[in-house]
Amino acid sequence: MKKFIVLLIAVVTVISGCAKKDQGNLLEDIKKRGTLRIGMSTFVPWAMNDREGKLIGFEIDVAAELAKDMGVKAEFVPTKWSGIIPALLTGKFDLIIGGMGITEERMQKVDFSDPYDYSGMSIVASRKKAPGLNSLDDFNKKGVVIAARLGTTAAEAVKKYFPDAEIKLFEDEAQAIQELLTDRVHAVVASAPLPEFQAIKYSDRFYLPLQDTFTKEPIGFAMRKGEEKAKNYFNAWIKEKHEDGFLKEKKRYWFRSRDWDSRLR
Numbered sequence: 001m002k003k004f005i006v007l008l009i010a011v012v013t014v015i016s017g018c019a020k021k022d023q024g025n026l027l028e029d030i031k032k033r034g035t036l037r038i039g040m041s042t043f044v045p046w047a048m049n050d051r052e053g054k055l056i057g058f059e060i061d062v063a064a065e066l067a068k069d070m071g072v073k074a075e076f077v078p079t080k081w082s083g084i085i086p087a088l089l090t091g092k093f094d095l096i097i098g099g100m101g102i103t104e105e106r107m108q109k110v111d112f113s114d115p116y117d118y119s120g121m122s123i124v125a126s127r128k129k130a131p132g133l134n135s136l137d138d139f140n141k142k143g144v145v146i147a148a149r150l151g152t153t154a155a156e157a158v159k160k161y162f163p164d165a166e167i168k169l170f171e172d173e174a175q176a177i178q179e180l181l182t183d184r185v186h187a188v189v190a191s192a193p194l195p196e197f198q199a200i201k202y203s204d205r206f207y208l209p210l211q212d213t214f215t216k217e218p219i220g221f222a223m224r225k226g227e228e229k230a231k232n233y234f235n236a237w238i239k240e241k242h243e244d245g246f247l248k249e250k251k252r253y254w255f256r257s258r259d260w261d262s263r264l265r
Contacts, residue, residue, distance in 0.1 A: 026223065026230040030094055036067040036074055037093035041081040043173065044194050045254040046099040050263045058254040062116065063097045065246065066237060080171060082151035085109055089224060095234075096222035099191060101153040103217070111227065112220035113234040116247055120213025121157040124195035124206050125187040126180055134209045139187060140164050147176035147185040154189045157215055181205065193255050 030036050040047050040059055047057040055076055067074035077093045088096055088110060099119060102112045123146075125133060133139055139146060144165040148154040149172060158167045168185060170176045177198055179185045188195065192213050199206045221234050241247045253259060 024226055024229055026094060026227045027233060030070065030072055034072050036063070036070060036072050036095070037077055038063045038067075038074060038098075039077050039079050039084055039088055039093040039096045040098040041079055041084060041172075043099055043191065044197065045260070048264060051265050056260065056263060058117075058250055059097050059099060061250050061254075062241075062247070063095075065241070066097075066234075069237065081149060082171065084151075085222070088222060091224075094223070099219055100222050101217040102220045103153060103156070106222070110222045111225050111231055112222055113231060114238050115218035115220050116238045116241070117219040117251065119191045119217055119219050121154055121189055121215040121217075122192040122195040122213050123187050123189050123209055124180070124198045125209050126183055126185070127205060127207050129183045130186040130209075133186070136161055136210075136214060138209070142166075144187075145185040147179050147188045149173050149176060149190065152191075153215075153217060154191060158189050161214065197258075 040055075040063070042048055043057075043059075045057050046059045047055055050056045055078075060076070063076070064074045075093075077087075079087050079092070081098075084096055084098065084100075085106065087093065096110075099117075100106070100112075101119065102115065106112070123139070125139075130139075130144075133144075140162045142164055144162070145168060146158050146162055146165050147168045147170060148158045150169040155167070155169055158165070165186075168176075168179065170179070173188070173190055173194060176185070176188045176190070180188050180198075181202070187209070188198070196208065199208045221238075223230060223234075238247075
């Protein structure tokens with residue numbers, strides 16, 4: 001028994017040493033591989049497919065710039081949003097750069113960089129199904145149905161701000177918007193500026209009950225825990241890109257204009 005215990009301690013020590021050895025090497029692994037693997041999911045205008053099927057959008061530009069400055073290639077790994085954190089934890093990619101809000105719940109599973117952007121929740125509603133509803137309280141009632149994307153902070157916001165309403169969750173915003181177009185829901189909650197874009201696109205069908213977002217959340221790169229060197233590097237990079245205007249310019253192009261419309265399918 002004593003020999004068994006000694007052997008067990010030795011095995012645990014070796015495993016622990018290997019685990020510690022594997023942590024903190026993200027930057028070296030990326031350099032050695034020559035690629036930065038980015039987990040993302042499509043969100044307009046964060047990440048979209050253009051006419052040729054190529055990924056474009058705010059997050060795509062940010063990730064590509066980061067990879068370029070690191071001297072490696074950007075490799076995008078499209079992943080369902082509801083499973084993106086588990087995919088990161090199993091090593092499917094190095095980082096999540098996908099408009100991910102920094103929340104306490106997520107911080108229990110992953111580490112985040114400093115914010116490189118700020119987002120907020122907005123709401124777009126059906127003129128036919130929700131006439132005269134113009135406040136959060138108006139939508140927080142039984143009989144009101146609100147759609148959001150599964151696994152997002154939009155879904156969390158609906159639960160928090162509209163506890164009396166019914167919530168319908170979908171794998172992507174396109175499904176939620178389709179529910180709104182067919183009058184099966186009263187409204188859709190999503191990160192700005194998607195609701196604003198939809199209200200413009202379907203101005204005869206949709207309207208904005210609120211002129212501003214009703215939440216504000218920081219957006220960061222998500223990585224596996226224990227990567228302090230990488231986190232420090234990413235934080236320094238984000239600070240530099242704030243200071244040189246890169247992030248501001250990209251935000252203006254993708255969120256304050258529709259100059260990119262012609263590039264879509």
